Amino acid sequence: MQKTSVSTLLPVSILFLASLISVEANAQNNKATAQILAVQIIKQGHRCDEPQSAEKQKKLSSPNSRVWVLKCKEATYRVTLKPKRAAVIEVIKQRNKSKDNSK
Numbered sequence: 001m002q003k004t005s006v007s008t009l010l011p012v013s014i015l016f017l018a019s020l021i022s023v024e025a026n027a028q029n030n031k032a033t034a035q036i037l038a039v040q041i042i043k044q045g046h047r048c049d050e051p052q053s054a055e056k057q058k059k060l061s062s063p064n065s066r067v068w069v070l071k072c073k074e075a076t077y078r079v080t081l082k083p084k085r086a087a088v089i090e091v092i093k094q095r096n097k098s099k100d101n102s103k
Contacts, residue, residue, distance in 0.1 A: 030054055037070045037079050040087050048072035 030053055038051035050073035057078070060067035066081045074095050080088040 033068070034070060037068055037077075038072060040081075041070065041077060041079060041089050044087060044089060046077065046089055046091075047074045048077075049074065 031051075034051035034054040037054050038048040041048055048070065052071045052073065054071075055069045057067040057069060060080075064082060068079045068081070069092065070077045070079050075091050076093040078090040078092050082088075
């Protein structure tokens with residue numbers, strides 16, 4: 001069995017730890033982005049009581065237009081942000097509300 005030296009394992013360990021830190025930072029940034037987008041769509045009359053995630057749509061985005069998919073408890077939205085303009089908000093998926101049978 002060949003022995004592995006510490007000097008060989010150290011760079012691999014550093015890369016592994018850096019990737020874990022990057023994943024954690026992305027998760028925190030995703031949550032923060034979702035909360036910021038939720039504030040914007042609420043200001044424009046939509047509901048988003050519990051923002052869950054935000055994913056940038058790279059293929060639909062451009063230098064002057066950023067497109068995100070925002071998932072909330074109530075619905076999923078496509079939010080297009082352009083400088084100095086109101087966001088363009090499209091409902092992609094509406095979650096079904098529980099039916100009230102008491103009426």
